[in-house]
Amino acid sequence: IRGIGLAEEHGATACIIEMDTPGGLDSAMRDIVQRILEADVPVVVYVPPGCRAASAGAFITLAAHVAAMAPGTGIGAAHPVALGGEGIDETMEEKVVNDAVAYIISIAEARGRNADWAEAAVRESRSSPASEALELGVIDIMADNLEDLLLQLDGRVVTLLSGEEVTLQTEGAEPNYIDMGAIERFLFTIADPNIAYILLSLGMLGIMLELYNPGTIFPGVVGAICLLLSFYSLGMLPVNYTGVLLIVLAFGLFVAEVFITSHGLLALGGIASLTVGSMTLMGSPYFQINPGVIAGVVIVVSVVCVLVIGAILRTHRRRQQTGREAMVGTVAVARTTLDPTGTVFVHGERWQATVDEGKVEPGEEVVITEVDGLSLRVTKKNRGGE
Structure with a gap:
């Protein structure tokens, strides 16, 4: 659309659009078609070799x-x-197909092209190679390359929407290529199934790491940015929303593994859900994620999650190393006779202590079993101590 506007602005002889697409959103297609029909400059669509x-x-x-x-x-x-890869009911499908048929027939008739073939392309998904399309009047020219196209366009008369007839003078014309801007290139790059999938995975991983360790900020910020970019990418692609939900479920299971004792079952369920969701994320055979990318993401995410979950669980299970609670299990030395109460020495301090059973002589070792305010309860070391 921007290219047509620039061609009109600079008074170009024609605007040539090189086409290579497996399809796209209906709304975007209609915007492009409308802009072509309303153009004040002849628009040529050319499908290059191999496209x-x-x-x-x-x-x-x-x-x-x-x-x-x-x-x-x-x-x-x-x-x-x-x-979304989801079917629609018969009535709705009939409405959608009839609407598309009416639209493509009106386009074909407006350009004097084969309306019967256009209808079959929608109703029966009919496809034709270039030679057959030319023979059936679907297209106007079959050209080997851009230079050949310019030669064949020369002298052709086209009629604009205003009724003005324009004779193309393209022999020897110098093509002026319109490259995408920086933002357009960036958006075009991320509107790729593989990139969208990686962004979604990184976004979920970043948010998950932030939940694991609140306050780290960096993974949360990066995750949020990646997640928003993935939403844009997925919005431009035929996404199977069941696949998206499975991926979200996978990361939910990874988070739940930290708080629920499942002996690894939740993590295994997360890995399975991530794998299935990744394989079903795209809802069109024309847009698929590279299996190697899926394998790489699943392996990396699984390893990171297992390592992080393991580290968190080890931290939660580790005995506290500071404070009074950390004294439980520590060995102390009796300074006075404990019968049952006396004084013990531990961590460079003297504490009042009560032995749970028997009598402890000065110099004997005891194990602290409880901290009760400013006093300790201890047991003899040879009675279940360390």
Whole structure:
């Protein structure tokens, strides 16, 4: 859309859009189609070698003033699919399909293209290679490369929405490529299934580490940023929300492992949930996460969680090392006779102590069993002491 605006602003001969897409959101596709139909400059959609114009890409290609494809490319498969990998009821599906059919037929008729093929692309997911698309009147030109396309465009007359007829003069024209801006490149990069998945995992991991150790701040901040970026990425992709919930459940189980004694069952459940959620996160065969990325994330997250959970549990189980409670189990030396009360020496201090049974002579060792205010209860070392 920005490219069309720049072409109009600079009085370009034409705006050529190089297309390579497996599809996308219906709302985004309609915005692009509307902008092409309203353009004050001829818009050419070209599918370069090895690329495709599938699903939403078929609508956009048909909407162009001139539709062109290279040999070895394809177009079609425009049947609507539900986001989230979830099915829709028959009535709703019929409404969605009929709406898409009406839209693509209106586009094809407006450009004088094969409306029957356009309808079949939506209802039957029909696809055609470039040669067949040209023969059926789906596209206007089959060009080997951009230079060949410019040669074939030269002298072609197109009609704009205003009714103005424009004769293209493209022979010898110098293409002016419009690169994405820094923000566009960044957003384009993260709108990738693998990146979105990694951001979601890092976000959940950061939040989880913050919950494990409140006040560390850094993992919480990084996790929140990654989580928000992942929401943007996933919003641009056909996501299976069941997969998202399974991943969230996995991290919930990892957190619960710290507070609930499950002997590792909750952690194992978390690993299983993370694995299944990762494999089902994308709801379209055209958008899939690399299995190697899934394996790497599951292994890294699992190892980090196990190590952190283990460290936390060891800290919770460790005997307190400071304060009066830390004295329990410590060995003291009797300074006076304990019969049953006397004085013992421990940690450089004299304490009043009461022995639980028997009599303790000066110099004998006792084990502290309880701290009661400013006095101790002890037992003889050879009676279950250390």
